Amino acid sequence: MAKEKQDIIHEYHLNRHQPDKPQFALHDLNSYIKQHPGDTTRPHIHSFYQIIWFKRGTGRHFIDFNTYDVFDNALFFVAKNQVHYFDGNTGYEGVLLHFNEAFLTNNENETEFFLKYDLFNNPHQQPSVCTDSDTAAILDEYVLHIKRELENDEAFGKEQILKNYLENFLIRIRRRKNEFEKAADHLPGLYDEKRRQLMRFVNFINENYKKGLSITGYARLLHISSRSLSDLTHQLLGKTPSQMIQERIILEAQRMLLYSDLNINQIGYRLGFDDASYFVKFFKKHTGISPSEFRKSVS
Numbered sequence: 001m002a003k004e005k006q007d008i009i010h011e012y013h014l015n016r017h018q019p020d021k022p023q024f025a026l027h028d029l030n031s032y033i034k035q036h037p038g039d040t041t042r043p044h045i046h047s048f049y050q051i052i053w054f055k056r057g058t059g060r061h062f063i064d065f066n067t068y069d070v071f072d073n074a075l076f077f078v079a080k081n082q083v084h085y086f087d088g089n090t091g092y093e094g095v096l097l098h099f100n101e102a103f104l105t106n107n108e109n110e111t112e113f114f115l116k117y118d119l120f121n122n123p124h125q126q127p128s129v130c131t132d133s134d135t136a137a138i139l140d141e142y143v144l145h146i147k148r149e150l151e152n153d154e155a156f157g158k159e160q161i162l163k164n165y166l167e168n169f170l171i172r173i174r175r176r177k178n179e180f181e182k183a184a185d186h187l188p189g190l191y192d193e194k195r196r197q198l199m200r201f202v203n204f205i206n207e208n209y210k211k212g213l214s215i216t217g218y219a220r221l222l223h224i225s226s227r228s229l230s231d232l233t234h235q236l237l238g239k240t241p242s243q244m245i246q247e248r249i250i251l252e253a254q255r256m257l258l259y260s261d262l263n264i265n266q267i268g269y270r271l272g273f274d275d276a277s278y279f280v281k282f283f284k285k286h287t288g289i290s291p292s293e294f295r296k297s298v299s
Contacts, residue, residue, distance in 0.1 A: 009083060009259045010044040014098050023103035024162050026146050029054070029094035033086060040086040043259050048100045049120055051169075052076040053139070057092035061085075063127055065254060073136055075173060076128045079121030081206070083255050095143055099166060103159070118199045119173060121206065123247070124237055129177045142169045197222060198236050201229065201244070209248045210272040215241045250286050253279075257295045264291045 015021040029052070033040050043062075052061070052075070059070040063084040068076070070092070078084050080101070118125075131139065146165050149158060204221050218241060219229045226241075233241050249271055256267045268279030283291045 009255065010039070010042060012039070012044060012046050012048075014046070014048040014100055016047070022150070022159060022162065023048075023100035024159075024166065025096075025098040026143065026150060027096040027098070029092050029096050030090070032096055033090055033092060037090070041088055043083050043085045045081050045083055046078070046098075047080050048098050049080060050078040051095075051097040051173075052078065053095040053097075054092055055094040055136075057089060057094070059087045059089040059092070061087065061128075064123075064251060065258075068126075068128055071130065073131045073133075074128055075131055077119045078127070082121065083259060097146075097166070097169070104163060104166060118195065119170065119177070122199065122202060123251070129173065129180060131173070131176050135172055135176050138172055139169060142172075194232060194236065197224075197232060201233070201241070205245055205248050209245055209252070210270070212272055218245075246282075246286055250283065253283055253291065254294065257291055258298050267291065 014025060015023060054070050054072070054074045054076070056072050057070060058072070061068050061070050061076055061084065063076075063078065064082055070087075070089075142165050146162060149161050149165070152158065200222060201218065204218055208218070215229065216226050219226045222229060224232075229241050233239050233244060237244070253267060253271060256262055256270065260267075262270070264280065265276040268276040271279065273279035273282070280290055283294070287294060289297070
């Protein structure tokens with residue numbers, strides 16, 4: 001793992017600038033935690049996606065200011081640029097899967113295929129799921145095949161085979177998550193085009209929230225009207241598009257306030273505010289406290 005941006009948050013990359021190496025990796029969770037104790041327990045971000053499968057062990061995992069319980073056969077999905085870290089437990093058993101977005105999505109159709117899982121980077125749902133014994137057995141088979149393929153010296157078709165196993169892995173997890181959502185009556189019947197459209201909007205927010213893009217601008221990227229976008233977010237989340245954009249800005253501001261040494265003005269400028277005083281007012285309006293008060297409250 002290579003580190004960059006030491007002045008903000010520790011960031012790790014997967015075979016960056018090494019196109020000859022697979023943009024995909026498989027690790028034994030227990031060995032990984034023991035080999036990188038300082039890295040895993042310190043707040044950090046990745047430029048890649050991570051699936052953490054806690055096969056055995058109980059504890060806590062931390063993602064973007066929230067604490068989640070770890071339990072046997074829990075699967076966590078950590079998107080690129082999410083701040084997360086492990087607790088100090090070194091007894092976990094499980095698997096880590098790392099992959100860059102380009103590994104799974106080489107064209108628009110595949111991007112849509114990826115988005116329909118909405119397992120990653122969805123701030124509006126739980127970032128984990130518990131798998132049952134039948135699904136766990138199937139996932140174990142995929143992991144075994146992935147491991148064998150990674151150890152295979154034959155380069156022909158290697159990336160495609162790994163990609164197929166990863167897609168199958170994600171499909172099985174998404175099916176399991178669907179079962180939980182149906183049982184909890186959570187967003188019933190929304191595993192369709194509207195749901196994918198919502199995730200496309202979330203992705204566009206992540207790419208553009210610092211640019212001050214208007215709701216009309218986002219709607220144009222989605223090839224729908226501003227009214228349709230508002231109807232979409234209200235129907236699925238009970239929120240306006242503006243609220244979603246504002247929440248994303250606040251989340252990034254909180255990350256910087258907690259995990260960097262940047263001053264308030266610098267953070268405001270990095271988030272696209274030309275006037276630092278307006279950033280302070282914006283933050284206080286949406287959180288109830290000033291940026292400096294927030295920093296003191298969590299330090």
